[in-house]
Amino acid sequence: xxxxxxxxxxxxxEALHAVVKQLKRxxxxxxxxxxxxxxHIVEEHPDISLILLDINLPDRDGFSVLRELRDRYAxxxxxxxxxxxxxxxVKRAFKLGALGFIPKTTEREVMLNAIxxxxxxxxxxxxxxxxxxxxxxxxxxxxTRDSPKGLGLTDRQIEVLALLMKGKSNKIxxxxxxxxxxxxxxxxxxxLKALNVTSRTxxxxxxxxxxxxxxxKSDS
Numbered sequence: 001x002x003x004x005x006x007x008x009x010x011x012x013x014e015a016l017h018a019v020v021k022q023l024k025r026x027x028x029x030x031x032x033x034x035x036x037x038x039x040h041i042v043e044e045h046p047d048i049s050l051i052l053l054d055i056n057l058p059d060r061d062g063f064s065v066l067r068e069l070r071d072r073y074a075x076x077x078x079x080x081x082x083x084x085x086x087x088x089x090v091k092r093a094f095k096l097g098a099l100g101f102i103p104k105t106t107e108r109e110v111m112l113n114a115i116x117x118x119x120x121x122x123x124x125x126x127x128x129x130x131x132x133x134x135x136x137x138x139x140x141x142x143x144t145r146d147s148p149k150g151l152g153l154t155d156r157q158i159e160v161l162a163l164l165m166k167g168k169s170n171k172i173x174x175x176x177x178x179x180x181x182x183x184x185x186x187x188x189x190x191x192l193k194a195l196n197v198t199s200r201t202x203x204x205x206x207x208x209x210x211x212x213x214x215x216x217k218s219d220s
Contacts, residue, residue: 001027007054035060070097094201100124151194
């Protein structure tokens with residue numbers, strides 16, 4: 001397991017180093033203090049499994065680094081670190097392909113669990129983004145329903161949504177539910193339309209806001 005920590009503060013890199021080692025004692029950890037070093041290290045080690053990336057870097061915008069790494073290395077899990085936790089910043093990170101967002105004010109235990117979740121193939125979204133902001137929301141905001149069936153979803157589509165919430169790929173969902181991958185894609189299209197979102201990450205955020213308990217019987 002190779003992990004890259006990108007932050008311009010040595011103390012923060014040291015703290016994150018300790019967190020990663022606590023979770024994966026045998027992990028190989030690389031450190032970078034800016035975007036240029038980060039990209040260079042990934043070029044040298046394209047088999048890196050996880051990148052913890054600060055979005056406030058001294059040489060370039062962390063979001064541009066995220067976009068470049070996501071475009072060039074689609075299989076690497078990237079988790080954003082930030083001193084800001086406003087919803088716009090979090091949503092932008094997920095839209096660009098991050099699999100997690102950890103505010104730097106996060107307690108160590110929560111940070112451990114967040115990184116552990118991403119290690120296991122899940123998506124970590126901080127509780128802040130699931131809370132309703134005090135400012136007015138756009139009129140097209142999804143109306144909360146008591147259950148997925150309130151959106152007109154079938155039992156099968158709800159099972160697909162439940163696995164999607166766990167960060168499972170189309171292939172894994174198809175295998176788990178014993179259906180063809182194209183069928184899974186069709187179900188996901190219907191689910192996204194019902195939730196009035198355009199991506200899997202936005203679906204996770206919306207379902208998280210509603211507080212639905214999705215526990216598919218087919219999931220092991």
